[in-house]
Amino acid sequence: MQKIRKFEQAAEQLFLEGKLPGFIHLYIGEEAIAAGVMATLNKNDYITSTHRGHGHMIAKGGDINLMMAELFGKTTGYCKGKGGSMHIADFSVGVLGANGVVGGGLPIAIGAGLGIKIKETSQVAIAFFGDGAANTGAFHESLNFASIFRLPVVFINENNQYASTAKKQETTSVENISDRAISYSIPGVTIDGNNVLAVYEAAKEAVERARDKGGPTLIEAKTYRLKGHFVGDPTKYREQTEVNNFWGKEPINIFEKQLINWEILNQKEINNINERLDNQILEAIKFAENSPEPLPEEALTDLFVDDTGYDY
Amino acid sequence: MKTITFSEALGEAILEEMQRDDTIFTYGEDIAKQGGIFGAYKSLLGKFPNRIFDTPISEEAIYGSALGAALVGMRPMVEFHFSDFLFTGIQSITLQIEKIRYMTGGQGKLHLLLRGPDGVSNSAAAQHSESIETIFMHIPGIKIIIPSTPYDIKGMIKTSLRSDDPIICFEHKSLYSQKGEVPEEEYLIPLGKADIKKEGKDITVVTISRMVHESLKAANELVKDGIDLEIIDLRTLLPWDKETVIKSVQKTNRLIIAHETWRRAGWGAEIASTIQEEAFDSLDAPIIRIGAYNVPMPFSSVLQNFVTPDKQNIITAAKKMMGEM
Ligand SMILES: Cc1ncc(C[n+]2csc(CCOP(=O)(O)OP(=O)(O)O)c2C)c(N)n1
Ligand SMILES: [Mg+2]
Numbered sequence: 001m002q003k004i005r006k007f008e009q010a011a012e013q014l015f016l017e018g019k020l021p022g023f024i025h026l027y028i029g030e031e032a033i034a035a036g037v038m039a040t041l042n043k044n045d046y047i048t049s050t051h052r053g054h055g056h057m058i059a060k061g062g063d064i065n066l067m068m069a070e071l072f073g074k075t076t077g078y079c080k081g082k083g084g085s086m087h088i089a090d091f092s093v094g095v096l097g098a099n100g101v102v103g104g105g106l107p108i109a110i111g112a113g114l115g116i117k118i119k120e121t122s123q124v125a126i127a128f129f130g131d132g133a134a135n136t137g138a139f140h141e142s143l144n145f146a147s148i149f150r151l152p153v154v155f156i157n158e159n160n161q162y163a164s165t166a167k168k169q170e171t172t173s174v175e176n177i178s179d180r181a182i183s184y185s186i187p188g189v190t191i192d193g194n195n196v197l198a199v200y201e202a203a204k205e206a207v208e209r210a211r212d213k214g215g216p217t218l219i220e221a222k223t224y225r226l227k228g229h230f231v232g233d234p235t236k237y238r239e240q241t242e243v244n245n246f247w248g249k250e251p252i253n254i255f256e257k258q259l260i261n262w263e264i265l266n267q268k269e270i271n272n273i274n275e276r277l278d279n280q281i282l283e284a285i286k287f288a289e290n291s292p293e294p295l296p297e298e299a300l301t302d303l304f305v306d307d308t309g310y311d312y
Numbered sequence: 313m314k315t316i317t318f319s320e321a322l323g324e325a326i327l328e329e330m331q332r333d334d335t336i337f338t339y340g341e342d343i344a345k346q347g348g349i350f351g352a353y354k355s356l357l358g359k360f361p362n363r364i365f366d367t368p369i370s371e372e373a374i375y376g377s378a379l380g381a382a383l384v385g386m387r388p389m390v391e392f393h394f395s396d397f398l399f400t401g402i403q404s405i406t407l408q409i410e411k412i413r414y415m416t417g418g419q420g421k422l423h424l425l426l427r428g429p430d431g432v433s434n435s436a437a438a439q440h441s442e443s444i445e446t447i448f449m450h451i452p453g454i455k456i457i458i459p460s461t462p463y464d465i466k467g468m469i470k471t472s473l474r475s476d477d478p479i480i481c482f483e484h485k486s487l488y489s490q491k492g493e494v495p496e497e498e499y500l501i502p503l504g505k506a507d508i509k510k511e512g513k514d515i516t517v518v519t520i521s522r523m524v525h526e527s528l529k530a531a532n533e534l535v536k537d538g539i540d541l542e543i544i545d546l547r548t549l550l551p552w553d554k555e556t557v558i559k560s561v562q563k564t565n566r567l568i569i570a571h572e573t574w575r576r577a578g579w580g581a582e583i584a585s586t587i588q589e590e591a592f593d594s595l596d597a598p599i600i601r602i603g604a605y606n607v608p609m610p611f612s613s614v615l616q617n618f619v620t621p622d623k624q625n626i627i628t629a630a631k632k633m634m635g636e637m
Contacts, residue, residue: 021435021613073435073612084437084611100439101400102369135368136400163369165345171368237345296618299610310606311576 001031001196001252003277004055007064010281011054011071011085015231020071022084027055029194029226032251033158034059036199037126040207046094046112046125048105050158051086053098056128061093068284074291081294082302102163103136105129106155110142113151113216124152124210132163134177143184143218150215154206157218158193160225165237178220186216193221194251197258226250313495319348319488321462323355325469326389328498330360333387336473337363340374340391340428348391350429350488371401375426379409379478382424387473395430395482396442409478410453425472426454427481429488431522431572432620436485438608441616443521443573445482449550449582455479456549457503460524462492464547467501475503484522484572506553508560512542515566515630518557518583520546523570523602523621530626539630549579557583558591565596568629572621575603600629 008026015024027034030052038059041047049056057067062078070077070088078088089097096112099105109127116123133139134157146153157177161168174180181188187209191202199221206217224246228235259265265273300310316324330336337360344366347354356364367374371392378388392398398405405426413420432441448456455477459465465483472479509524510531517527524545531541542560546552561567567587569580580601587599605619 022437022611023440070611073614079611081612081615082438082610084435086439087437087611100437101397103400104439132369135370137370137372138400163341165342166366166368171366234346293614294612296614299605299607299615299618303607 001035001255002274003064003280004031004034004058005252006277006281007054007058007067007284010068010285012227012231014071014285020085021073022086023051024071024085024231025052025229026227026231027052029246029250030158030160030223031055032196032199032255033156033193033221033223034128036196037156037203039200040203041094041124041126043093045123046096046109048096048109048112048125048127049098050105050128050130050133051098051100051102052130052158053088053128054085057088057090057095057098060095062088062090062095064280064284065287066090068288069291072288072291073293074288075294075298076287076291080298080302103129103133103138106133106138106142109153109155110146110151113146113153114149116152117149122211124154124207126154126156128156128158130163131157131159131161131168131172131177132166134180135171143180143186143216146216147184147186150213152210152213153216154203154210155216155218156203157220158223159220160223162225162229162238164229167237176220178218181218184218186218188218188220190220190222193223194249194254196251196255223251224249313493315491316462316494317488318462318465318483318490318492319351320355321466321492321494322352322469322483324494325466325473326352327356327359329470329473330363333473334363335385336387336389337381338389338391339365339367341367341369341393343391349393350483350485352391352488371397372404373401375401376404376408378424378426379404379412379422382422382478383420387423387425389425389427389473392426392428394440395428395444396439398426398444405448405454405480406451410451414453421476422478423476425469425479425481427469428483429485430482431484431486432609432616433485435611435613435616436609437611441609443482443571445549446573446577446579448480449579453478455503455551457481457547458520458549459483459547460487460521460545462490462494464501464507464545466494467499468503468547471500471503474500479503482521486522501547503548504551504553505547506556507545507547508556509543509545510541512540512564514540514542514564515568515633516542516544516557516560516564517568517570517626518544518546518580519570520549521572523572526621526623527570527626530623530630533623533627534630537631539634541630552583554586554590557587561587561591562594565594566633567595567599568602568626568633569599570602570621570626573603574606575601576606578603597633600633602626602629
């Protein structure tokens with residue numbers, strides 16, 4: 001969680017300094033979801049992510065040097081500078097891609113589920129998606145599809161209460177997004193997405209069910225986007241008091257206090273972890289800054305495996 | 313005359329037409345709360361609360377509902393957020409809006425307008441940078457407008473909101489903050505009429521949108537080489553102003569078509585083919601098409617700049633055509 005937070009804080013800072021191009025959507029405040037879910041997975045399990053995907057990538061074992069280099073658009077980045085923040089992927093650790101299209105990851109996750117089912121392995125596929133994405137056709141089609149074929153897929157809804165400027169309750173017909181599971185005859189639960197242990201427990205149950213051929217589950221993790229929709233968002237659609245209130249409920253602070261209370265970690269150990277992470281982030285930035293820009297002609301690579309198709 | 317931005321001119325057009333005709337209503341994602349992602353709705357904030365509203369992220373329903381509303385007598389105007397997200401609701405347009413009047417033997421008037429941003433802009437990458445106007449030129453059934461100035465967007469949106477046919481309007485992201493002169497008094501611009509942005513005698517450049525401005529820059533730089541470009545902003549792509557283009561080619565005897573969308577099977581191919589069919593005798597040189605390399609738009613600005621055509625491509629093509637390279 002803390003690694004995600006620090007990565008995002010660095011990305012925000014770098015963007016504001018004008019060092020990063022494009023759009024950056026920060027996961028700050030939502031870290032417990034990625035961390036809690038990913039703790040239940042193996043390296044060979046799959047996930048599909050979103051435009052707000054840095055946290056998923058880090059929690060699934062992504063390399064922050066390669067991530068940071070991609071944010072800078074460098075050749076050493078995960079996508080050789082072709083994708084940027086919204087398209088980071090690492091198929092080797094099971095991340096089938098962030099996605100610039102809201103709802104774009106859900107069909108891909110059920111496709112991974114189909115592959116797993118046909119190959120008869122015990123892997124699972126997880127689709128992360130936002131509250132806004134729950135209103136796309138892709139969401140409804142994917143849940144029905146996964147249900148009838150009993151696919152080993154877990155749908156993780158990150159309900160951060162906003163879809164860019166739109167409040168969830170103004171655009172969504174149900175009180176809880178998990179209520180929609182009923183329509184597709186699959187289990188649906190709503191949990192506190194800022195409580196990493198609650199996320200872990202719910203995900204564990206759903207993942208085990210999926211591995212045991214019990215079919216898909218919809219988990220709604222309620223959380224809050226503490227930053228703007230993207231870095232630079234004027235954020236005029238909500239009150240600062242609301243944001244301040246949710247800073248008091250952010251997941252890392254809550255979990256740190258628990259760890260200290262339960263005497264699992266003391267403050268010194270936490271400080272050591274933080275220091276180690278700070279160094280890792282600094283390393284990642286250094287790696288990215290010292291990496292070369294792509295050559296212009298590299299735009300004409302990676303389209304097809306046989307490297308044709310650029311001219312006609 | 314007053315000098316205002318492209319997005320202000322667009323806002324004025326919407327406001328004036330909504331005041332004039334209360335069957336016009338407008339909806340889409342993120343338009344009502346912050347004035348639209350590119351500010352087009354800023355001047356409308358707080359006005360017409362029942363006729364300007366935000367929708368869920370449900371594109372197939374958004375575009376399809378515009379058709380249904382038109383069929384019952386309304387004049388919906390939908391913002392498609394990014395042209396890329398036309399694809400998530402595409403059947404509502406290509407299988408419904410574009411077909412229903414014809415399929416039903418000319419029943420109904422589909423007075424609806426779909427509009428929004430398209431095009432390349434600082435590292436938005438492959439899923440937020442597309443120019444896909446060609447697709448709508450290929451599939452019959454919707455008119456296409458692509459204004460390049462504040463004056464044109466205002467006049468053409470106003471005309472479109474009074475038209476009885478379905479229209480799609482693409483607005484390049486880089487244009488919204490550009491300023492230009494707009495008359496104080498009301499005016500309309502007819503669809504289907506090109507605008508000769510600059511007269512010239514050597515080469516006709518047929519273009520739209522951001523590439524109009526790139527073409528004008530190229531024309532300026534080519535003065536020192538003694539090459540005189542005639543620049544035609546088509547403004548409407550369907551129906552496009554064939555007469556104006558042919559007349560120009562009959563004068564210059566040379567044609568370059570410059571668009572930001574992919575070169576392969578881009579709409580430039582259609583123009584080139586038509587001109588060689590109908591004005592072959594006027595051509596002194598093979599027609600040159602300028603468009604993006606045939607790859608999805610990459611993120612890095614180095615790669616993006618390489619893939620995206622600009623004034624330099626026009627300068628190079630013009631010199632080649634005039635035998636200087
Ligand atoms: C199909 C599609 N429509 C619209 C957009 C523009 N857009 C990008 S993010 C976003 C809001 C997404 O909200 P949500 O799913 O709740 O995710 P969050 O940003 O809150 O994490 C919108 C409308 C898009 N990327 N894709
Ligand atoms: Mg959300």
